[in-house]
Amino acid sequence: MTRDDVRALLRPNIARLTPYSTARDDYKGSLGVFLDANESPYPTGFNRYPDPHQKVLKSRLSEIKGLPVENIFIGNGSDEAIDMVFRVFCNPGVDNVVAIAPSYGMYSVCAAINDIALREVLLEEDFSLDTDKLLRACDEHTKAIFLCSPNNPSGNAFPREQLIEIVRRSGAMVIVDEAYVDFSEIPSIRKEVLSEPNLIVYQTLSKAWGMAGLRLGLAFADEEVIARFSQVKYPYNISALTQKTVLEALQKPIDAQVKEIVTERARVAKALEGMPCVKNVYPSQANFLLVKVSDADALYDALVKEGVIVRNRSRVPLCKQCLRITIGLKEENEKMLATVKSFK
Numbered sequence: 001m002t003r004d005d006v007r008a009l010l011r012p013n014i015a016r017l018t019p020y021s022t023a024r025d026d027y028k029g030s031l032g033v034f035l036d037a038n039e040s041p042y043p044t045g046f047n048r049y050p051d052p053h054q055k056v057l058k059s060r061l062s063e064i065k066g067l068p069v070e071n072i073f074i075g076n077g078s079d080e081a082i083d084m085v086f087r088v089f090c091n092p093g094v095d096n097v098v099a100i101a102p103s104y105g106m107y108s109v110c111a112a113i114n115d116i117a118l119r120e121v122l123l124e125e126d127f128s129l130d131t132d133k134l135l136r137a138c139d140e141h142t143k144a145i146f147l148c149s150p151n152n153p154s155g156n157a158f159p160r161e162q163l164i165e166i167v168r169r170s171g172a173m174v175i176v177d178e179a180y181v182d183f184s185e186i187p188s189i190r191k192e193v194l195s196e197p198n199l200i201v202y203q204t205l206s207k208a209w210g211m212a213g214l215r216l217g218l219a220f221a222d223e224e225v226i227a228r229f230s231q232v233k234y235p236y237n238i239s240a241l242t243q244k245t246v247l248e249a250l251q252k253p254i255d256a257q258v259k260e261i262v263t264e265r266a267r268v269a270k271a272l273e274g275m276p277c278v279k280n281v282y283p284s285q286a287n288f289l290l291v292k293v294s295d296a297d298a299l300y301d302a303l304v305k306e307g308v309i310v311r312n313r314s315r316v317p318l319c320k321q322c323l324r325i326t327i328g329l330k331e332e333n334e335k336m337l338a339t340v341k342s343f344k
């Protein structure tokens with residue numbers, strides 16, 4: 001796809017949009033007298049609006065992620081970046097999006113909120129993806145395809161070549177949600193956004209980086225797509241407190257903790273495999289395991305009784321009798337394992 005092709009996918013009202021601008025965009029220094037934004041002049045630590053462009057934070061993320069700042073969007077969680085695709089590309093009541101199933105629930109919720117039809121393409125029994133089946137579900141009103149790799153809740157990652165093939169053959173925007181990529185052996189495809197104008201890659205600081213409470217998600221895409229996202233977002237979508245706290249937290253490397261989760265994932269999987277009520281532990285590239293058991297509802301209740309909360313995915317396509325279990329601290333995993341082991 002070319003940039004012109006992507007421009008043709010934009011909602012006409014967004015292509016015509018005059019975005020909100022702040023007077024502070026005209027001033028480059030930091031010691032001015034700011035009488036432009038009707039703020040309080042009394043210092044509380046937070047009396048000034050935050051930087052709407054998140055310049056300092058973006059420049060640090062640009063170093064970490066190896067992509068220019070122009071290719072990075074910062075959202076209030078990746079959930080904001082997911083919503084952005086609908087608001088920028090999809091005409092309510094007219095367009096549709098295609099998503100794999102089972103997958104992350106927010107794609108369908110955002111579609112419903114924006115009055116966009118969602119076409120679900122079922123994965124295969126082993127959670128692999130049939131490219132032709134996926135592309136056959138698209139028509140001239142399909143504006144986006146949502147893929148998630150490693151996928152939630154199945155835990156598997158799709159081969160890089162397959163994702164690139166889908167991007168190249170698709171006439172729509174292709175979203176690859178990499179929320180769990182830090183736990184995966186398959187590396188991120190984010191750098192492909194430099195040569196594929198219809199590719200959008202999501203990552204988040206909520207998982208491996210341990211900042212779910214701060215709400216910070218990332219989208220990587222061609223600079224024209226990022227520019228549109230930036231025009232459509234609320235001007236001050238990332239608070240001053242979040243920008244400052246994340247910047248500090250990014251100093252600390254996460255490699256050791258990620259390694260620990262991956263090691264613990266293998267240990268927990270092995271322990272579960274030998275237990276009487278466990279029928280299958282699906283291979284995982286994420287920080288959770290999808291586990292098929294003899295009676296998911298009953299085991300879920302038994303775990304709750306012990307104060308262990310997991311996710312019951314039993315009613316999700318292809319996940320009958322499955323629980324999704326996050327890898328926690330060793331002692332937390334031990335408590336979960338003890339309950340599963342004693343479950344009759």
Ligand code: PMP
Nearest residue numbers: 077078079104152179204206217
């Ligand atoms: N994408 C996937 C696949 C997820 O599983 C989740 C959260 N469970 C998110 C995105 C949301 O991430 P964030 O906290 O950045 O909104």
